[in-house]
Amino acid sequence: MKLKLLLLLTAITLVNTLQAQDSLMLRKIYDEELVNGQCYQNLHYLCKNIGERLSGSPSAQKAVDWGKKLMESYGFDRVFLQPVMVPHWVRGEKEKAEIIDGHTRIPVAIAALGMSVATPAESITAGVIEVHSLKQLDTLGEAGIKGKIVFFNRPFDPRFIETLSAYGTAGDQRFMGPSAAAKYGAAGVIVRSLTESLDNYPHTGATLHLDSGKNIPAGAISTIAANRLSALLKQKGDAIRFYFKQSCRQLPDTLSYNVVAELKGTENPDKFIIVGGHLDSWDLAEGAHDDGTGVMQSVEALRILKALGYHPKNSIRAVFFMNEENGDRGGLKYAELAAQNKEVHIAAIETDLGGFTPRGFGFDGVSPALLQSINHNWKKLLEPYGSGELVSGGGGTDIDPLKEKTPGVVLIGYLPDSQRYFDVHHSANDVFENVNKRELELGAASMASLIYLIDQHGFN
Amino acid sequence: MKLKLLLLLTAITLVNTLQAQDSLMLRKIYDEELVNGQCYQNLHYLCKNIGERLSGSPSAQKAVDWGKKLMESYGFDRVFLQPVMVPHWVRGEKEKAEIIDGHTRIPVAIAALGMSVATPAESITAGVIEVHSLKQLDTLGEAGIKGKIVFFNRPFDPRFIETLSAYGTAGDQRFMGPSAAAKYGAAGVIVRSLTESLDNYPHTGATLHLDSGKNIPAGAISTIAANRLSALLKQKGDAIRFYFKQSCRQLPDTLSYNVVAELKGTENPDKFIIVGGHLDSWDLAEGAHDDGTGVMQSVEALRILKALGYHPKNSIRAVFFMNEENGDRGGLKYAELAAQNKEVHIAAIETDLGGFTPRGFGFDGVSPALLQSINHNWKKLLEPYGSGELVSGGGGTDIDPLKEKTPGVVLIGYLPDSQRYFDVHHSANDVFENVNKRELELGAASMASLIYLIDQHGFN
Numbered sequence: 031m032k033l034k035l036l037l038l039l040t041a042i043t044l045v046n047t048l049q050a051q052d053s054l055m056l057r058k059i060y061d062e063e064l065v066n067g068q069c070y071q072n073l074h075y076l077c078k079n080i081g082e083r084l085s086g087s088p089s090a091q092k093a094v095d096w097g098k099k100l101m102e103s104y105g106f107d108r109v110f111l112q113p114v115m116v117p118h119w120v121r122g123e124k125e126k127a128e129i130i131d132g133h134t135r136i137p138v139a140i141a142a143l144g145m146s147v148a149t150p151a152e153s154i155t156a157g158v159i160e161v162h163s164l165k166q167l168d169t170l171g172e173a174g175i176k177g178k179i180v181f182f183n184r185p186f187d188p189r190f191i192e193t194l195s196a197y198g199t200a201g202d203q204r205f206m207g208p209s210a211a212a213k214y215g216a217a218g219v220i221v222r223s224l225t226e227s228l229d230n231y232p233h234t235g236a237t238l239h240l241d242s243g244k245n246i247p248a249g250a251i252s253t254i255a256a257n258r259l260s261a262l263l264k265q266k267g268d269a270i271r272f273y274f275k276q277s278c279r280q281l282p283d284t285l286s287y288n289v290v291a292e293l294k295g296t297e298n299p300d301k302f303i304i305v306g307g308h309l310d311s312w313d314l315a316e317g318a319h320d321d322g323t324g325v326m327q328s329v330e331a332l333r334i335l336k337a338l339g340y341h342p343k344n345s346i347r348a349v350f351f352m353n354e355e356n357g358d359r360g361g362l363k364y365a366e367l368a369a370q371n372k373e374v375h376i377a378a379i380e381t382d383l384g385g386f387t388p389r390g391f392g393f394d395g396v397s398p399a400l401l402q403s404i405n406h407n408w409k410k411l412l413e414p415y416g417s418g419e420l421v422s423g424g425g426g427t428d429i430d431p432l433k434e435k436t437p438g439v440v441l442i443g444y445l446p447d448s449q450r451y452f453d454v455h456h457s458a459n460d461v462f463e464n465v466n467k468r469e470l471e472l473g474a475a476s477m478a479s480l481i482y483l484i485d486q487h488g489f490n
Numbered sequence: 491m492k493l494k495l496l497l498l499l500t501a502i503t504l505v506n507t508l509q510a511q512d513s514l515m516l517r518k519i520y521d522e523e524l525v526n527g528q529c530y531q532n533l534h535y536l537c538k539n540i541g542e543r544l545s546g547s548p549s550a551q552k553a554v555d556w557g558k559k560l561m562e563s564y565g566f567d568r569v570f571l572q573p574v575m576v577p578h579w580v581r582g583e584k585e586k587a588e589i590i591d592g593h594t595r596i597p598v599a600i601a602a603l604g605m606s607v608a609t610p611a612e613s614i615t616a617g618v619i620e621v622h623s624l625k626q627l628d629t630l631g632e633a634g635i636k637g638k639i640v641f642f643n644r645p646f647d648p649r650f651i652e653t654l655s656a657y658g659t660a661g662d663q664r665f666m667g668p669s670a671a672a673k674y675g676a677a678g679v680i681v682r683s684l685t686e687s688l689d690n691y692p693h694t695g696a697t698l699h700l701d702s703g704k705n706i707p708a709g710a711i712s713t714i715a716a717n718r719l720s721a722l723l724k725q726k727g728d729a730i731r732f733y734f735k736q737s738c739r740q741l742p743d744t745l746s747y748n749v750v751a752e753l754k755g756t757e758n759p760d761k762f763i764i765v766g767g768h769l770d771s772w773d774l775a776e777g778a779h780d781d782g783t784g785v786m787q788s789v790e791a792l793r794i795l796k797a798l799g800y801h802p803k804n805s806i807r808a809v810f811f812m813n814e815e816n817g818d819r820g821g822l823k824y825a826e827l828a829a830q831n832k833e834v835h836i837a838a839i840e841t842d843l844g845g846f847t848p849r850g851f852g853f854d855g856v857s858p859a860l861l862q863s864i865n866h867n868w869k870k871l872l873e874p875y876g877s878g879e880l881v882s883g884g885g886g887t888d889i890d891p892l893k894e895k896t897p898g899v900v901l902i903g904y905l906p907d908s909q910r911y912f913d914v915h916h917s918a919n920d921v922f923e924n925v926n927k928r929e930l931e932l933g934a935a936s937m938a939s940l941i942y943l944i945d946q947h948g949f950n
Contacts, residue, residue: 064648079811187525191875193928226928235917387847387878387907415651416907417847447876449928468653468686468909 032381045479051127052411052420052486055338056479061413062334063119063475066297069330070467074099077316077462079414085353086118088285093309094287097325101137101291104333112288113310114363116353119145122314124276125249127220129259130155130271136340138259140220141203141232143275145239146357148216148351149247153275154179156217160263164202164210176215179272182207183256183265184227186452191224193226193448194383197455200224208248209238216273219248222256230254231457234312236356265331286352288360291332295345300485302368303342303484305379305477308350308360308428315460322462323385323470325350327444331481332472342485344376354382358427365431375439377484379477384454385453390419391480394441395433398422400489407485408483417476419445440489446473509797512871512946515798515938520875522794522937528929529790532560533783533845535920537776544773545813546578546744554747555768557785558564560931562794563749574823576813580738581606581773585709587680589719590731597721599712600680601692601774602736603664604816605699609678613735614639616677620723626671634669636675639732641723642667643716646686646912653686654843657915660684668708669698678734679708682716684787684912691917694772696816699740707736746812748820751792755805762828763802763938763944765791765823765839766809768820768888774867775920779911783845783930784920785810787904790942802945804836811888814842818887825891835899837944839937840886844914845907845930850879851940854901855893857884860949868939868943877936879905900949906933917931 076093083090093113099107099334127140142148161167162184169173182203186196208219223233225480239245251259262270291308295301297467307324311317328348333344352360358400368375379391390412393401405420412418424443425433432439446469543550554571561569587600602608613648620646621627627635642663646656661684661720667943668679685691692710699705722730749769755761768785769779788808795806812820828835850872853861863881874879879947884903885893892899906929914920 060651061649188928189521191932307709377776387909449847449932453926466910466913468648472651472909 044238044325045446046294052483055482056243056411057220058258058338059334059478059482060369060475062337062472063330066070066248066337067328067330067471068333069469073318073470074462076322076326078316081316082313083309083311084119084130084285085116085310085356085399086281090310090352091162093244095290097289097309101289101378103338106291106336107294108292108334110290112290112363112367114286114288114352115283116286116359117357118281118284119356120279120281122148122279122431124488125276126275127251127272128184129262130273131262132269133264139230140249140274141333142223142278143208143237143248143250144234144246144312145236145280146208146276146278147245148277148279149275153273154218154247155271155273157268158259158263158270158272160260165205167210167214172214172313175211179218179220179430180211180216181259183221183222183260185222186286188226188486191454193452197224198453203251204235208246209217209240211245212240212244212302214442216246218246218342220272221248221250223250223253225253225455227453228253231459233455233457234314235456249274249276254307262280288352288364289350290338291329291348293332293336293342294345295343296341297343299345301344302347303344304349304352304375305381305481306428307348307381308352308354310353310355312355312456314456315459316462318452318460318462319384320456320460321354321382324381327381327385327470327474327477331442331478333477334475335482337468340482344485346481346485354427361428362431366433368432369435373436375432375436376382376443376488377440378429378430379444379480381444381473381477382426382428383446383448383472384451387469388473388476389419389445389447390417392421392424392443392445394423394443396426396440407487412476413484415476416472444477471480493597497897499600499640500622506765512943514734515942516871516875519794519938519942520935523790523931525716526791526797527931527934529866529934530794530930531783533778533786533930534922536782537778537785540774541778542773543769543771544579545576545746545816546741548633548747549814550770552750557749561749561789564796566751566792566796567754568752570750572750572811572823573826574748574819574836575743576732576753576819577763577817578741578744579859580739582608582739585734585736586770587709587711587732589722590733590860591722591726592729596718598711598715599690599692599760600734602738603668603681603697603708603710604694604742604772605696606668606708606736606738607705608737609735612679614707615733616724617728618719618732624666624745625668627674632674635671636678639678639680640676641719642670642681643677643720645682648686653794653912656686657684657912658858663903664682664695664696664710665760668706669700672704672706676706678706680732680734681708681710683710683713685713685915687913688713689756691919693915694774695916704715709734709736717877733754735930746835748812748824751789751804751808754793756801757803761804761834761836762774762807763804763809763837764835765941766840766888767841769810770815771917772815772916774916774918776922776926778920778922778943779844780916780920781814781842781913782889783925784841785929787841787845787934787937790939792862794935794938795942800942804945806941806945814887821888822891825895828892829895833896834870835892835896836948837891837902838892838942839902839904840889841903841933841937842886842888844906845925846910847876847929848936849907850877850881851903852881852884852903852905853934854883854885854903856900867947871943872936872939875932904933904937
């Protein structure tokens with residue numbers, strides 16, 4: 031009896047000591063970040079000295095060069111590039127659009143969708159058919175669509191608490207809409223910007239590009255313009271016409287790079303925990319929240335651990351993925367090389383939902399029992415820092431290919447608060463000034479904390 | 491056995507049905523707010539058509555008149571004013587300040603602290619002594635302070651996760667500093683603005699006004715100015731002098747009002763659940779987050795319940811308190827009248843920490859057992875909406891007097907995310923543009939939800 035009791039007590043003590051150690055380490059991580067944090071000033075450099083960095087552009091290359099230098103300046107064990115061929119789409123001249131109401135021409139804020147083709151040089155002018163779903167196209171058929179500009183105008187559903195769900199359910203209009211309308215002979219497509227915010231900024235984003243040569247020009251118009259156009263269509267129907275002009279085009283694929291920093295593992299140097307975001311951005315602003323914050327948080331997580339003198343058991347990487355926005359080539363390349371080099375990946379964290387105040391993490395493909403155990407072990411440690419929501423579902427575009435290529439990896443999505451993301455997403459509003467220093471830092475510290483916990487305890 | 495089992499099953503069914511009803515009602519509350527919410531446009535009116543509304547000012551009276559009309563427009567059972575005499579402090583001409591470094595005069599962003607006295611008409615120019623605590627004044631004594639300008643420069647401690655804690659520990663410099671320095675014969679006081687943000691905005695706020703006639707002029711300077719002054723003092727010491735000029739003054743107390751809306755209880759019309767914020771604001775901007783969001787959320791909570799056809803068991807009130815910023819007279823008056831009219835108050839919710847994304851609620855003076863039961867019963871219902879942090883500690887300036895005057899009341903503070911609050915707090919930055927529509931609406935819905943739960947189930 032006594033021995034048993036003693037063992038039990040020892041076990042409890044061990045557990046408590048471990049938890050106390052973890053708790054202490056997390057406090058150190060947050061102190062380091064909140065007192066000595068560098069990601070905000072790094073983000074400032076990325077946004078203001080490099081700015082927009084669409085895949086294949088000279089500024090994307092500048093971002094790669096600077097990102098590598100930044101990583102090297104921190105003295106990590108290894109910094110390297112992963113070459114990858116990326117699409118090179120360019121916007122060309124600033125787009126123009128107008129609603130034509132008799133003799134009145136109303137200028138409209140428009141931006142070509144990423145990967146869209148140009149209009150003919152003289153522009154397109156045509157009647158407009160407003161639709162709210164892809165299915166509606168089938169009902170209208172060629173008779174209702176041919177020669178017209180299809181106007182996708184289904185707004186965000188505001189009832190979703192997470193704006194990502196609203197984006198998820200409205201997003202098919204932008205991604206699939208143009209190619210679907212092309213099949214019925216539409217002259218062009220305009221899409222209501224994917225935001226709940228009522229503003230005059232077009233929010234761009236990738237649309238599906240067909241190989242068939244049957245692509246039609248497609249642009250996003252602002253929500254204010256969409257409401258105006260819709261109201262005029264209701265009032266005057268066929269009398270309303272729409273004019274737009276885009277000169278965007280696809281150049282040959284271009285050599286670019288993922289940028290990777292590594293802290294070598296002391297026990298399992300060939301096992302990896304990675305954290306990453308994407309270095310490329312849309313070209314309408316500075317790619318601050320999408321995804322400057324993510325890349326700067328990723329390298330910051332490693333910086334924190336190194337600054338604290340932490341020697342990880344497993345190798346830890348920060349990855350700046352290239353080409354998330356219009357091709358996912360960087361994410362695919364990283365996974366391909368991981369498989370090729372037989373690198374076991376324990377976990378991959380992606381931060382690509384903005385640098386907003388932390389809420390928690392989403393875990394992809396873990397069993398309910400494992401998620402319960404993750405919550406049991408770590409929720410109490412992360413909750414005091416506002417990152418305690420450990421939920422099912424996660425991952426992200428850049429890390430998803432790892433699922434197939436490095437079986438057993440746990441994919442994790444960093445979950446910041448989602449309310450403000452689509453106010454800035456893919457628009458001219460996505461600038462440094464809309465990032466809060468503390469929100470950004472708390473996110474970086476939460477990722478360093480999770481990496482530490484995974485490194486120490488794994489998922490068992 | 492069978493009967494017992496049956497009873498048990500009935501009980502479970504009842505519980506589940508109740509929880510399902512609650513869950514359904516909360517969903518309705520959020521749907522109503524996110525689809526038909528009016529608090530954002532109401533806040534726009536308050537900020538842009540009325541603007542700053544310091545107690546005793548004509549615009550504060552405009553806010554009272556408009557607030558009452560707004561409440562009346564919603565057709566609540568009762569709308570009324572509670573007269574209350576409030577202090578009437580005015581800023582006078584725009585303040586001026588300069589660091590004097592030999593022949594160089596460096597302009598400094600300054601704002602008089604609320605309730606401060608003016609400088610002599612010709613201004614004050616004096617040497618500067620930088621201090622970091624009230625205690626340091628005692629060490630310096632009259633010898634080190636007399637005739638000088640005392641410069642309180644202890645920054646926010648960034649390590650606090652909640653910025654409110656940083657404010658709490660730095661705030662004594664602003665509130666107590668000037669009166670403490672006056673005792674040692676200081677000529678004036680300047681205080682580093684109470685924000686972690688490095689910006690060029692002075693953040694004002696109330697300072698203790700002595701009745702003795704021994705008050706000295708006190709102003710807040712921006713954090714950028716504070717850093718510059720501190721650096722120059724380190725470099726050049728006594729050679730640095732400071733000039734400032736303020737013409738603020740105290741006018742006679744003025745008649746003002748709390749504005750109250752009520753939904754009459756169907757079962758206990760004489761028992762009350764209230765939700766409120768303060769209608770007055772500082773005069774440097776629009777009082778958007780402090781506390782335009784709070785008052786607009788409060789009336790919105792009632793609007794939601796009425797729009798859903800909910801007939802509360804207890805009477806529900808939205809209260810626009812007057813004079814939270816520099817006197818608390820409205821809060822004191824409300825509690826005094828509640829006691830006088832023998833109104834039993836079940837709960838009072840205060841929303842005065844900005845209209846940021848919801849986190850949860852803080853409960854003041856509840857036993858650990860009660861807090862546990864609140865969590866057990868309601869956390870799961872509120873968590874899907876991001877308002878599930880139900881913690882100890884809460885209340886607020888306006889509702890705190892109820893504790894003594896209506897014993898048994900549960901005081902509750904609405905807890906939005908705190909990271910951005912002190913970027914705008916009491917500064918020219920506190921404008922409508924810094925409020926996010928969805929964050930504001932989610933807060934209003936979370937308060938309507940909590941009111942509903944308290945009304946249905948009480949605290950047992």
